Amino acid sequence: MRRETLFNTALCLGLVAFPLWAQATDQPFLITLATRAVILALAGVGLNIALGLGGLVSLGHAAFFGIGGYAMGILASHAQNYDPLIEWPLSIEGTTSMPVIWLIALAASALAALAIGALSLRTSGVYFIMITLAFGQMFYYFAISWPAYGGEDGLSIYVRNGFPGLNTLDPLTFYGLSLAMLALGLVVAWQLARSPFGLALNAARQSAMRARTVGLSPYGLRLTAFVISGTLTGLAGALFADLNRFVSPTMFSWQTSGEIVVFVILGGVARLFGPVAGAVLFVTLEHVLGGVSDYWHIYLGALLLGVVLFARGGLIGSICGPAVRHD
Amino acid sequence: MTDPVLAVRGLCKRFGALAASRDISFDLRQGEIHALIGPNGAGxxxxxxxLAGGLKPDAGQVILNGDDVTALDTAARARRGLARTFQVSDLAGEDTVLQNAVLGALGATGRRPRLFGNALGPGALRGRAHAALERTGLGDVAAQRVADLSHGQRRLLEIxxxxxxxxxxxxxxxxxxxxxxxxALRLxxxxxxxxxxxxxxxxxHDMDAVFALADRISVLVEGRIIATGTVDEVRVDVDVRRAYLGDAP
Known part of the structure; x- marks a missing residue:
């Protein structure tokens, strides 16, 4: 078995075993921590489709993370206040059903990614980074100045949303749901990478001219990738909001975008499980180093520098060697 | 005579004071190799x-199979049947030889690439890619990364x-x-x-190859075609000898 497959299998087993162990030893806090890692990993898996496969360095993925979060916050807050979302021309109620919230989060973030991508992808390189950053900040300031949904203070949701047949308040159940969504995201990312679309997108990343010369439009390929990427990150946002039962403009901030990029780089750009390894490492460091010092980001910064300077393939790259491509 | 497959009519392109293309017209007919020669900097x-669509002319037309494609971009011209190879190989270097060939096969379908399935799985794409690799003698290196190929192999992969x-x-x-x-002889x-x-x-630039292969030759000097004709006609053309070959006996 290839070393990367072994690593990925071990990571998967760990993701299943760790919360069970935490449950057995009565440490629900650790389950919540693992849930956080899994949800952030999903956000990273989303970004990795744009960044790893498409070469699109987006510093605006917090926009989709936040849209997913606010989709949950807005729908659930209307439901808990018995206040319809809109009353005219027809009355639409809020909801506390996770599947409905997820679908709406997916649709909203897909639409936003389509609009942001359609404009941003007309630029490239550092301009693309800047324009995606600007879009993310636009959403951030909009959320701050939207008093109906908490403005700067954010929005608290008093109950966890429901999933038919499951007790979502049980940490292990909610973890299971989040892990299932991460698995779904990984399947999407894996399938995309091996599909004709993935081959074309990956070629366009290496040479846009090459793609054009065979009659493929790099713009169309990148826009599709950007929308799928943003949509997965939006789903992660909805889960993240449910985990915390709280949404705030911070979800939209450029720091959040930066953190999602960090998961991908830490774990390994363009590696299927890169964002998972990165997010797990990030949350572990946050927990361990956070206990040592309030200024734990200094250590994280040093680690990131080390990865960028000495281990370009990230955690997976340094453990498993360079990516092996199937014939 | 059949209509030309590719025709250029009055093409002009200026970069500031430099006229890179001056009123260029020529045809490429079915079944021929039409060589375009000229000194460095001739345009x-x-x-x-x-021709390929990467640069918009200031004036003139490019006609492909009877259709004016001047306003179309590179990808659209490729979909209409214009295949270009590059002076400096422009391939997906991290990918394998097969992946690069499948990319071409993918473009040839003229459809948007599918989001599902395996691009390299058995099927029409792989078959088409393998056929092209076999023809160019690259069948044995299909699984190699392009970055590991020799220069000559990359040139063949372009083709x-x-x-x-x-x-x-x-x-x-x-x-x-x-x-x-x-x-060079194999190619x-x-x-x-x-x-x-x-x-x-x-x-x-390889004049032996040009003289051996070309059915017709056009000579480009300072952005202008100064002669078009068969190998023998161009060889004895006084303007060509003076401007390009550098001697005027």
Whole structure:
């Protein structure tokens, strides 16, 4: 078995075993921590489709993370206040059903990614980074100045949303749901990478001219990738909001975008499980180093520098060697 | 005489004070190799870029299979059957030889690439890619990364990718550049066979190859075509000898 497959299998087993162990030893806090890692990993898996496969360095993925979060916050807050979302021309109620919230989060973030991508992808390189950053900040300031949904203070949701047949308040159940969504995201990312679309997108990343010369439009390929990427990150946002039962403009901030990029780089750009390894490492460091010092980001910064300077393939790259491509 | 497959009419392109293309007109007819020669800086690359769609001409038309394609971009012209190879290989270097060939086969379908399935799985794409690799003698290195190929193999892969497109016309920018003697001879034989499938516009510095292969030659000097004709006609053309070959006996 290839070393990367072994690593990925071990990571998967760990993701299943760790919360069970935490449950057995009565440490629900650790389950919540693992849930956080899994949800952030999903956000990273989303970004990795744009960044790893498409070469699109987006510093605006917090926009989709936040849209997913606010989709949950807005729908659930209307439901808990018995206040319809809109009353005219027809009355639409809020909801506390996770599947409905997820679908709406997916649709909203897909639409936003389509609009942001359609404009941003007309630029490239550092301009693309800047324009995606600007879009993310636009959403951030909009959320701050939207008093109906908490403005700067954010929005608290008093109950966890429901999933038919499951007790979502049980940490292990909610973890299971989040892990299932991460698995779904990984399947999407894996399938995309091996599909004709993935081959074309990956070629366009290496040479846009090459793609054009065979009659493929790099713009169309990148826009599709950007929308799928943003949509997965939006789903992660909805889960993240449910985990915390709280949404705030911070979800939209450029720091959040930066953190999602960090998961991908830490774990390994363009590696299927890169964002998972990165997010797990990030949350572990946050927990361990956070206990040592309030200024734990200094250590994280040093680690990131080390990865960028000495281990370009990230955690997976340094453990498993360079990516092996199937014939 | 049949209509030309590729026709250029009155093409002009200026970069500031420099006229890179001045009123260029020529045809590429079915079944021929039409060589475009000229000294460095004559405007050959600028002309190729305008033919392939990477550069908009200031004036004039590019006509492909009877349709004016001047306003179309590179991808649209490729979908209409114009296959271009590059002077400096422009391939997906991290990918394997097979992946590059499948990319061409993917473009040849003319459809948006599917989001599901395996691009490299058995099927039409792989079959088409393998056929092109076998024809160019790259079948044995299909699983190798392009970055690990020799220079000559990369030149062949450029042509293999063009072959996967089943084009109506080839535009080749110095395909012989950097090849050793044996490699150049092999490529020469391949091009001689290829022209029956689709005519070739050949930009080339290797004069032996040009004189051996070309059915017609156009000579470009300072952005202007100063002569077009058969090899023998061009060889004895006084203007060509003076301007390009550098002697006026």
């Amino acid at each position: 050959k690359s600028t002309l190729i870029a305008q 293999a990718v063009a072959l996967t497109l089943s084009p109506r016309v080839f535009v080749m920018d110095e395909p012989m550049a950097g090849l050793d003697g044996a490699g 020469r034989a391949m091009l001689a066979g290829l022209k029956a499938e689709a005519p070739i516009l050949l930009v080339e």
